[in-house]
Amino acid sequence: MFNIEDLMSEDFSTYPEEVQEFMVEYNEKLKEVIKKEIIEDTANKMLKDIDKSNETFVNVLGEILENGFKGLNKMSTRSLVNMYLEKKDEEAFMKLLEKVNSLI
Numbered sequence: 001m002f003n004i005e006d007l008m009s010e011d012f013s014t015y016p017e018e019v020q021e022f023m024v025e026y027n028e029k030l031k032e033v034i035k036k037e038i039i040e041d042t043a044n045k046m047l048k049d050i051d052k053s054n055e056t057f058v059n060v061l062g063e064i065l066e067n068g069f070k071g072l073n074k075m076s077t078r079s080l081v082n083m084y085l086e087k088k089d090e091e092a093f094m095k096l097l098e099k100v101n102s103l104i
Contacts, residue, residue, distance in 0.1 A: 008078040022104075027077055029100045034080045035072045037096060041087050 002023060006012060010027060012020040042064070050057040072080065085093060 008076075008081065010077055026100065026104055029103050030097075031075075031077055031080055033096055033100050033103070034084045038072065038080070038083060038087065 002012075002015065002019065006014070007023065007027060007030075012023045015023060046057060046060050075083070081093075084096070088096075
């Protein structure tokens with residue numbers, strides 16, 4: 001078993017080599033799934049808003065452009081998880097973890 005803090009900080013140095021390999025793979029899958037979910041969620045909100053009114057769509061797009069979307073590929077696991085939890089609840093996060101587990 002591993003400590004969730006180690007996964008969030010991406011520091012696997014205290015684990016045996018075979019566990020480190022698993023944690024690196026798990027971390028990569030977790031980040032991949034979170035990025036996909038964030039992109040889909042943002043796109044869905046934008047597409048839903050464009051149907052309601054052009055002004056709402058422009059506001060969402062403006063927020064993204066003004067506040068910036070740091071490249072998701074450059075974000076740490078902790079940052080991606082925090083961003084995900086800002087958009088979704090803990091139950092959705094648990095389902096996401098189950099999805100990652102099924103990919104490993």
